[in-house]
Amino acid sequence: MNWTLSWTEVLGFATGALCVWLVARQHVANWPIGIANNVFFIVLFAQAGLYADAGLQIVFIALAAYGWWSWTHGGGPGSAEALPVRRTTRTEWAGLAAAGAVAVLGLTLLLSRATDSTVPFWDALTTGLSLVATYGQCRKLVESWWLWIAADLVYIPLYAHKGLYLTSALYVGFLVLCVAGLLGWRRTLRAADARTAVETTA
Numbered sequence: 001m002n003w004t005l006s007w008t009e010v011l012g013f014a015t016g017a018l019c020v021w022l023v024a025r026q027h028v029a030n031w032p033i034g035i036a037n038n039v040f041f042i043v044l045f046a047q048a049g050l051y052a053d054a055g056l057q058i059v060f061i062a063l064a065a066y067g068w069w070s071w072t073h074g075g076g077p078g079s080a081e082a083l084p085v086r087r088t089t090r091t092e093w094a095g096l097a098a099a100g101a102v103a104v105l106g107l108t109l110l111l112s113r114a115t116d117s118t119v120p121f122w123d124a125l126t127t128g129l130s131l132v133a134t135y136g137q138c139r140k141l142v143e144s145w146w147l148w149i150a151a152d153l154v155y156i157p158l159y160a161h162k163g164l165y166l167t168s169a170l171y172v173g174f175l176v177l178c179v180a181g182l183l184g185w186r187r188t189l190r191a192a193d194a195r196t197a198v199e200t201t202a
Contacts, residue, residue, distance in 0.1 A: 012040035013170045020174050023137065024181035026085070026188070031068035035061050048162050051115050052107050052127040060134060067138035085188045088141040096132040096147075104128035119158060126154050142189055145182035152178060 015037035022030035038057040045054035071083050088096070107124035111117040129151035136144025152175040159168035 008040050008044045009164065009166045012037060012044055013166055015040060016170055017173055017177075020177040020181070024177055024184055026071075026140075026185075028068065028071050031064045031071070035064050038064070044164070044167070048164055049115075049117060050119075050123055050158075050162065051117055052111055052123040056127045056130055059131060063131075063134045063138055067134075070138050071140070083140050084192060085140045085142055085185045087189070088136065088143045092141065093143075096136065100128040100132045103131055119161070122154060122158050126151050126158060129154070140185075142182070142185045145178050145185065148178045149175060149182070 015033055019030050019034040019037050022033060038060045042054050042057045045051070045057070073083075104121075104124045104127070107127055108121045111120035111123055117123055129147055133144050133147035133151060136147060152171050155171040156168050156175070159165075159171060
């Protein structure tokens with residue numbers, strides 16, 4: 001591993017850890033920090049032959065721009081209220097499952113036939129999970145944390161297999177932060193439900 005790649009991985013580690021910590025705290029600064037993280041990982045993953053993960057970072061940048069707007073405007077035109085944490089509806093689950101399945105299948109075929117990837121399915125699987133998890137995060141769907149946890153459980157051994165040991169360790173940290181984020185967003189949701197119940201009975 002050369003010096004440039006080493007520093008890319010270190011910077012990806014630092015910005016990635018900060019980003020997830022900020023997401024767990026529902027701090028809007030996670031979005032610009034996340035965009036910086038995506039740029040570092042484009043370089044890192046492309047050099048490691050994880051092409052789907054590299055391309056995924058470009059999609060993440062676009063989703064981050066959407067998430068940034070959504071968190072600050074409540075997802076509605078002209079809205080000044082912050083987007084609330086909420087549960088995923090059945091319709092949203094169906095849409096996320098369908099989109100994820102199509103992404104995994106399509107990317108597996110693409111990576112198998114058009115690249116020299118040695119892990120096409122696993123690269124595609126983590127990409128599909130990450131995409132639907134990021135969309136859920138943009139909409140503050142509490143169950144998006146479960147999707148991130150599933151993705152991290154694949155990312156950790158995948159990156160270790162590719163020799164990206166620092167990044168693999170980062171995703172161990174991500175896993176811990178995702179569990180913390182899940183618990184934190186659940187507390188926020190319970191508090192909101194309690195306020196709604198009080199207002200309804202008042």
